[in-house]
Each structure stands twice: as structure tokens, then as C-alpha cells.
Amino acid sequence: MSPDQTAARDAGAPSASLLERIEPVEGGRAMHDPATGELVGRAPEAAVEDLDAAVARAVAAQPGWAAAGDDVRRRAMHAAADAIEARAEELADLLSREQGKPLNGPNARFEVGACAAWLRATAEFSVEPEVIVDDGTDHAELHHRPLGVVGAIGPWNWPMMISVWQIAPSLRMGNTVVIKPSGYTPLSVLALVEVLNSVLPEGVLLAVPGRGEVGARLSRHPDVAKIMFTGSTETGRTIVKAAGDTLKRLTMELGGNDAGIVLDDADPQAIAEDIFWGAFINTGQTCAAMKRLYVPDSLYDQVCESLLEVAKNAPMGVGREEQNVLGPLQNAVQRDIVVRLVDEAKAAGARVLIGGEHDPEAPGFFYPTTLVADVDPQNPLVIEEQFGPALPIIRYSDLDEAIEQANALEVGLGSSVWSADVDRAREVAARLEAGTTWINKHGAVDPRMPFGGAKQSGYGLEFGEHGLKEVSQPHLISW
Numbered sequence: 001m002s003p004d005q006t007a008a009r010d011a012g013a014p015s016a017s018l019l020e021r022i023e024p025v026e027g028g029r030a031m032h033d034p035a036t037g038e039l040v041g042r043a044p045e046a047a048v049e050d051l052d053a054a055v056a057r058a059v060a061a062q063p064g065w066a067a068a069g070d071d072v073r074r075r076a077m078h079a080a081a082d083a084i085e086a087r088a089e090e091l092a093d094l095l096s097r098e099q100g101k102p103l104n105g106p107n108a109r110f111e112v113g114a115c116a117a118w119l120r121a122t123a124e125f126s127v128e129p130e131v132i133v134d135d136g137t138d139h140a141e142l143h144h145r146p147l148g149v150v151g152a153i154g155p156w157n158w159p160m161m162i163s164v165w166q167i168a169p170s171l172r173m174g175n176t177v178v179i180k181p182s183g184y185t186p187l188s189v190l191a192l193v194e195v196l197n198s199v200l201p202e203g204v205l206l207a208v209p210g211r212g213e214v215g216a217r218l219s220r221h222p223d224v225a226k227i228m229f230t231g232s233t234e235t236g237r238t239i240v241k242a243a244g245d246t247l248k249r250l251t252m253e254l255g256g257n258d259a260g261i262v263l264d265d266a267d268p269q270a271i272a273e274d275i276f277w278g279a280f281i282n283t284g285q286t287c288a289a290m291k292r293l294y295v296p297d298s299l300y301d302q303v304c305e306s307l308l309e310v311a312k313n314a315p316m317g318v319g320r321e322e323q324n325v326l327g328p329l330q331n332a333v334q335r336d337i338v339v340r341l342v343d344e345a346k347a348a349g350a351r352v353l354i355g356g357e358h359d360p361e362a363p364g365f366f367y368p369t370t371l372v373a374d375v376d377p378q379n380p381l382v383i384e385e386q387f388g389p390a391l392p393i394i395r396y397s398d399l400d401e402a403i404e405q406a407n408a409l410e411v412g413l414g415s416s417v418w419s420a421d422v423d424r425a426r427e428v429a430a431r432l433e434a435g436t437t438w439i440n441k442h443g444a445v446d447p448r449m450p451f452g453g454a455k456q457s458g459y460g461l462e463f464g465e466h467g468l469k470e471v472s473q474p475h476l477i478s479w
């Protein structure tokens with residue numbers, strides 16, 4: 001942010017609302033509630049020169065932060081979590097209004113809670129020097145040093161939580177961070193950074209809100225050692241190319257099209273609720289949500305009926321109305337993708353169990369909860385990422401064929417197997433091409449468990465000790 005853009009923040013009394021502290025004095029880009037169209041606030045927009053200035057400040061702050069030591073950084077993680085918890089309701093309210101997700105269900109309050117939980121978990125892991133060889137003749141120890149400045153680029157679906165996934169391990173390992181939020185959800189990330197900076201030293205975490213060209217500069221900047229990127233596979237490819245000139249380290253968390261496979265011994269009623277939320281968490285706008293469900297002939301009708309019952313009882317509406325657990329799509333582009341894919345499935349003869357009709361006159365970017373049965377495995381609703389509240393349910397009679405179809409796409413983020421027999425499910429899991437396979441759950445990310453993609457869903461791991469190593473430079477010392 002440029003100096004005049006941060007004037008409001010500097011003028012803000014400690015009691016000022018987060019929004020008052022981040023909005024520019026004048027100008028800025030109007031952000032609207034995707035559910036109602038109401039003005040949420042005005043987001044500052046940085047230029048490429050602001051990004052350069054932020055990187056320079058992060059470069060200057062990094063040696064001091066690295067020298068502060070691991071204990072200081074560990075305590076900073078807990079202090080940051082405390083600061084988030086102290087303003088949790090204000091953060092959740094802003095997130096709900098800007099992103100659209102309801103306060104309740106696995107949505108805004110859940111996301112803010114996850115930010116604090118991930119910070120605390122990141123404090124508890126550590127990377128100790130490792131003795132690699134000690135045979136009386138040769139000695140070798142592997143240390144992990146900070147990389148320098150980490151650039152963080154994130155999406156609009158879980159803007160606060162994914163920012164913490166990028167910021168927390170980077171800071172913990174002694175790096176400083178320059179973060180560029182998505183242009184759809186800048187206020188949420190700026191508010192989060194404002195809260196984190198109330199406890200972090202000057203210069204270790206800087207947010208630069210701006211459009212794609214700011215992100216493009218960050219991924220080319222010679223003083224940025226690593227990019228942590230979460231977003232679409234298409235943008236990921238652009239960043240990989242841009243980062244090539246300076247050989248930046250990269251963590252690429254990209255798009256997915258996760259398959260869930262129900263085995264013929266599963267109990268349809270027992271699994272319905274977990275399958276539903278595995279697919280519809282954040283109204284389907286989740287990288288590792290289930291985006292296609294394969295069900296055997298013998299259970300097909302029962303699984304469809306059980307899912308329909310859950311779907312009928314999950315209210316969708318404006319985020320701040322407490323009863324709602326599903327919300328709008330965050331933006332019109334994403335809503336139109338869902339409209340197109342469901343329309344194509346209907347035109348090809350698929351059977352809509354619920355939803356499937358979009359009212360273009362209705363306010364907000366809503367699309368109803370939609371279950372689509374008897375859809376062809378090659379239909380675009382199955383093979384493209386819908387990223388919204390529409391689940392195709394594909395019938396199968398041969399498990400080998402279902403596994404083959406699950407593996408047929410070029411992406412492989414998550415996947416799941418549903419069965420009464422965990423050993424049988426594990427055998428199927430071993431045959432799936434994905435970064436994670438869950439059994440009798442889907443999308444259950446956990447700060448203790450490394451998370452990352454297979455194939456074109458990206459590379460690199462987040463979370464736990466694996467995640468800390470990804471934001472460090474291995475350094476072998478041998479004598």
C-alpha cells in the first residue's frame with residue numbers, strides 16, 4: 001500500500017474497526033456482498049512500484065527476524081492466534097460479507113477459527129538439525145535455514161485460512177512475507193494481516209493488494225526467493241514460467257476435481273451427511289471438495305435418496321442470517337461456470353434430483369444446491385472443475401472402471417473411498433492418483449498431515465514438519 005493509502009490505518013485509533021483501518025482515505029475499489037450486492041467497503045489498490053517497495057522492506061527486515069530465534073517466532077505464532085481470537089467475530093463478519101460464505105456451518109466462523117488453530121499448530125512443529133552420516137570417519141548434518149523473502153499469492157475461496165497456511169510456516173522458519181490477496185477478497189486478507197501485524201515486528205509481513213500484474217511482478221521479482229501459490233492450474237502455469245528466470249522455489253497448490261468412490265458394502269444413510277459436506281463445504285468452492293461421486297448400481301438409488309434428504313435440510317442464503325449454512329458463489333464468473341456445466345449435463349439427458357435451475361433475475365450470485373444423477377462419465381460436469389454447489393453422481397457396475405475414471409483426469413488433488421471395511425477401502429485408496437485419499441471422509445485437512453497435489457494439481461507440501469521444510473533452504477555441513 002502506498003503511504004497515502006495507509007493514512008486511514010495510521011490515523012485509526014486502537015478501537016477503530018478493522019475496515020476503517022484498511023480502507024483508503026479516498027478512492028479504492030468498491031467491494032460488494034455477493035449475496036446482496038451491498039457495498040462492503042473499499043479496497044486499496046497497489047501499483048507495481050508499491051510491490052517493489054514492500055519487497056525492499058521485507059528484505060531489510062528478514063535478517064533481524066531470522067536472528068530473533070526460533071523461540072521468539074514460536075511465541076509470535078501463539079500471539080498471532082490470540083490476536084485473531086480476540087477479533088474473531090469482526091473478522092468472520094467481514095469475511096462473510098466480502099466472500100459471501102455464511103457465518104455458520106463450515107464457513108466464516110470456522111475459517112477464522114482455523115486460522116488461529118493453524119498458527120498454534122505451526123508453533124508446535126520444529127525442524128531440528130539432522131545427523132545424516134556419523135560413522136567415525138565422515139560426519140554430515142543437515143540444517144534448514146530461512147530462504148529470505150517468501151511471496152504468497154492466494155485465491156478467493158478461503159482467503160484468510162489459505163493466507164495463514166502460507167504465512168505461518170514461512171514466518172516460523174525465519175522468512176519474511178509479502179502477500180498478494182485475490183482481487184475478489186482483498187479486504188478479508190488485509191484485515192487478517194492488520195490483526196497479525198498488531199503482534200508481529202515491523203516489516204516481516206506486508207500485504208500488497210492489487211491485480212494480476214502485481215502478482216506477476218511478485219513471481220518475477222529478483223529479491224523474492226520463493227512463491228507459495230494457491231489458485232487455478234492455469235495461473236499456476238503462468239507463475240511457474242515467470243519464476244523460472246530467477247529459479248525461485250515454488251509450492252503450487254492448484255485446482256482439483258476430486259473423485260469419491262462408494263464401495264458396495266457402504267451404508268448409504270450413514271455416509272450421506274459426510275459425503276454431502278465433503279462436496280458442498282463452502283458451497284462447493286473448495287479446492288479439495290468432492291466434485292464427482294461414483295456409486296455402484298446396487299446402492300445407487302439409496303445413495304441418491306440419502307443425499308437428497310441432507311440437501312433439502314441445508315439452508316442457503318445471505319451469509320449473516322444465522323440459519324444459513326450454504327451461500328452464494330463468490331462472483332458472477334464462477335456462477336456462470338456452474339450454470340453452464342449443469343445446463344450441459346441436463347441437455348445431455350442427466351437427471352436433476354434437486355436444484356439445477358438458475359433465476360437470472362434473483363439478487364446475488366446464488367445457484368441452488370444441485371444433485372445430478374445418471375450423468376455420463378465423460379460429461380463436462382464430471383470432467384471439468386465446477387467449483388460450486390453441483391455434484392454429479394455417476395453410476396458404475398465395475399469397480400476397476402470407476403477407479404480408471406477417477407484417475408483419468410490430469411488433476412489429482414484429493415479423493416475418497418467410502419466403505420464399511422477400512423482394509424478394503426485402503427486397497428482401493430492405494431490405486432488412486434491423488435495427493436490425499438480420505439476414507440469415509442473428504443477434504444478433512446489437518447495441520448498435522450502434509451497436504452499437496454499430484455499431477456497437475458501442483459507440487460510441494462503444506463503443513464507440519466514437511467511444510468516447514470518447504471519454506472527453508474537445506475544446508476548440509478560435513479567434516
Ligand code: NAD
Pocket residue numbers: 153154155156157162180181182183210211212213214215216217219230231232233234235236238239252253254255256286287288385387413453457458
Ligand atoms: P486464480 O488462479 O484465478 O487466482 C489466484 C491468485 O493468482 C489471485 O490472487 C490472482 O490475482 C493471482 N494471479 C492472477 N494472475 C496472476 C499472474 N499472472 N501472476 C501471479 N498471480 C496472478 O484462482 P482463483 O479463481 O482465485 O481460485 C480458484 C482456484 O484455486 C480453483 O481452481 C481451486 O481448485 C484452486 N485452489 C486450490 C487450492 C489448493 O490448495 N490446491 C486451494 C484453494 C483453491
